[in-house]
Amino acid sequence: MTRSVPxxxxxxxGTEAVQDDVIRWYQRTKEGKAYVPDMIWGTLQTEAYATVILKQVVDFLGVPDDVPAGVAKRMERQRVLHEGxxxxxxxxxxxxLYTNIGGPEVMRGQIDRLLRDIDLPSLTLGIxxxxxxxxxxxxxxxGIYGEGDTVNVELVSSELDITEExxxxxxxxxxxxLREGAAYGEAAKDLLRKAQSIWAGGPR
Incomplete structure (x- = not known):
């Protein structure tokens, strides 16, 4: 079954209630998977990066602006990386690593965050x-969540939950x-350091 919600x-x-739903969803997930080709996965976003993203969502969709509350909840959901x-x-x-969300300062902070979290026991990060x-x-x-039996896809206009086996x-x-083509460990860190250098104004 596929359920679509605009x-x-x-x-x-606003954004806060949805983040509450995601927190409950993540807490029920012991083994999750996520593939994100062109931005940073939400649970690894810094506060500054998430603020830009949620503000863009609010402005684009014309929904109530509760960005600070939504960002606070997004930060709370990151506890799953450290608890349980x-x-x-x-x-x-x-x-x-290069999609410009918020400018160089925001991106430098975000890459630093990835370099800090890449060795967490709760995370396998490939690039x-x-x-x-x-x-x-x-x-x-x-993303694949729950007991590995629910796929979530975020479209421009709606969110899809796919449960058909x-x-x-x-x-x-x-x-x-896709995992076969990804770099892990030191190779992934090298890609992060390259991006870090570029956002710091280093050689391109």
Whole structure:
């Protein structure tokens, strides 16, 4: 089954309530997966980065502006990386390190955050280099949560929750194929350090 909820309905009271829902969702997830090709996964965002993102969402959709409350909840949801028995397997595209959200200062802080968190026991962070040869075409961003039986996809106008077994299985397969092209460990850190240097005004 696929359930679609328009963002303007989902965010009709602002961003805070949705973040509360996500917190409960993440707390129920012991083994999560997320693929985000062109921005930073929400649970690894800094406060400054998340503030820019949620402000853009509010302005674009014309929903109530409660950005500080929404950001506070987004920061609260990051506790899953430090508390309880959770593990998240996350793949970012290298483009995520360069999509300019908030300017160089915000991006430097965000890359620093990734370098700090990459060794967390609760996190497996891979980065697909821009020139990586992939076993499968790049897909839109998606996350796999719950007991590995729910896929969440965020579209421009709505949010999709996919629970049909065959469709969920395809997303697991897609994730595994994308994972083959990702850099991990020191190779991922090298990509982060390169981005850090560029945002600090270093050589391009």
């Amino acid at each position: 963002w303007q309905e989902r965010l009709s009271t 028995d959770h593990h998240y397997d996350v793949i970012l595209g290298e483009q995520a 697909i280099p821009a020139t990586a040869r992939l076993a499968i075409f790049p897909a839109p961003a998606f 065959g469709e969920v299985a395809l997303h697991h397969r897609m994730f595994d194929l």
